[in-house]
Amino acid sequence: MKRNLISTSPRLLLFSALISxxxxxxxxxxxxxxxxxxxxxxxxxxSVTSATAVDLNKDGVASTNLMQEIEDYDFNxxxxxxxxxxxxxxxxxxxxxxxxxxxxxxxxxxxxxSQAIVLHTTNSLNGxxxxxxxxxxxxxxxxxxxxxxxxxxxxxxRLNSLTVLGTNQLTAKVTKDYYDFQINxxxxxxxxxVYEKVE
Numbered sequence: 286m287k288r289n290l291i292s293t294s295p296r297l298l299l300f301s302a303l304i305s306x307x308x309x310x311x312x313x314x315x316x317x318x319x320x321x322x323x324x325x326x327x328x329x330x331x332s333v334t335s336a337t338a339v340d341l342n343k344d345g346v347a348s349t350n351l352m353q354e355i356e357d358y359d360f361n362x363x364x365x366x367x368x369x370x371x372x373x374x375x376x377x378x379x380x381x382x383x384x385x386x387x388x389x390x391x392x393x394x395x396x397x398x399s400q401a402i403v404l405h406t407t408n409s410l411n412g413x414x415x416x417x418x419x420x421x422x423x424x425x426x427x428x429x430x431x432x433x434x435x436x437x438x439x440x441x442x443r444l445n446s447l448t449v450l451g452t453n454q455l456t457a458k459v460t461k462d463y464y465d466f467q468i469n470x471x472x473x474x475x476x477x478x479v480y481e482k483v484e
Contacts, residue, residue: 320378321371321378322369322380322419322421323419323421324369324419324426324449324455324482325369325370325371325372325380326368326369326372326482326483326484327362327363327366327367327368327372327482327483327484328366328367328368328369328455328480328481328482328483329361329362329365329366329480329481329483330352330360330361330362330365330366330478330479330480331454331479331480331481332350332352332477332478332479333350333351333352333355333360333476333477333478334349334350334351334476334477334478335349335351335354335474335475335476336349336474336475336476336477337349337472337474337475339351339354339463339465339467339472339474340354340465340466340467341354341355341389341403341463341464341465341466342354342355342356342466343396343400343466347467351387351463351474351476355387355405357404357405358387358405358407360387362483364407365385365386365387365407366385366483367382367383367384367385367455367457367480368381368382368383368384369381369382369417370382370383372484373484379416380416380417380418380419381414381415381416381417382414382415382416382417382428382444382447383409383414384409384410384414384415384444384457385407385408385409386407386408386409386410386442386459386461387405387406387407388405388406388407388408388441388442389403389404389405389462389463389464390403390404390405390406391403391464392404400466400469401464401466401469403464408441409441410438410441410442410443410444410459410461411430411431411434411437411438411441411442411443411444412437412440412441413431413437415428415429415430415431415444416429417429417447424448424449426446426447426448426449426455428444428446428447438460441461442459442460442461442462443459443460443461444457444458444459445458445459445460446458450479453481453482454479454480454481454482455479455480455482456477456478456479456480457477457478457480458475458476458477458478459475459476459477459478460473460474460475460476461473461474461476462474
């Protein structure tokens with residue numbers, strides 16, 4: 286009888302070890318979920334302000350409020366947004382920063398006053414967005430730029446910085462060219478954007 290107990294004990298230990306080993310992946314998954322940056326999620330536009338007053342809507346009045354100046358663009362969520370992945374919809378552990386922004390397109394047409402017609406479409410800054418790093422302790426957001434960023438940022442716009450403004454808010458500093466009807470030409474604008482987290 287004693288002999289049988291001794292031979293069963295190693296099996297019991299092996300079984301216990303196997304159960305413990307199988308339990309570790311679920312702990313690892315929990316840790317991955319906890320590793321998701323606290324800033325990850327979707328953000329909506331609160332304000333878009335240019336450092337220079339411009340007339341983008343041909344009303345003859347220059348303003349720094351680009352949400353008013355760009356009348357043909359839908360700034361409402363979810364059409365326009367800032368997305369910091371991973372999110373509940375994109376759960377891959379890849380820190381993608383997708384920042385959709387109004388992109389001006391100068392058409393070959395003119396209006397009844399012989400002024401240029403500019404249409405604004407939605408495009409990501411840098412064409413394809415960025416990846417990012419985030420330090421939970423310092424709240425510092427690092428922007429990781431692709432190798433060809435100089436060319437793509439010149440065409441689509443540049444995200445200069447992204448900072449935590451307060452609870453559920455971020456501030457972006459953006460440089461982008463817009464067609465200013467004050468000068469009937471392109472002007473590089475330095476823009477401050479405030480975003481608020483929606484989910």
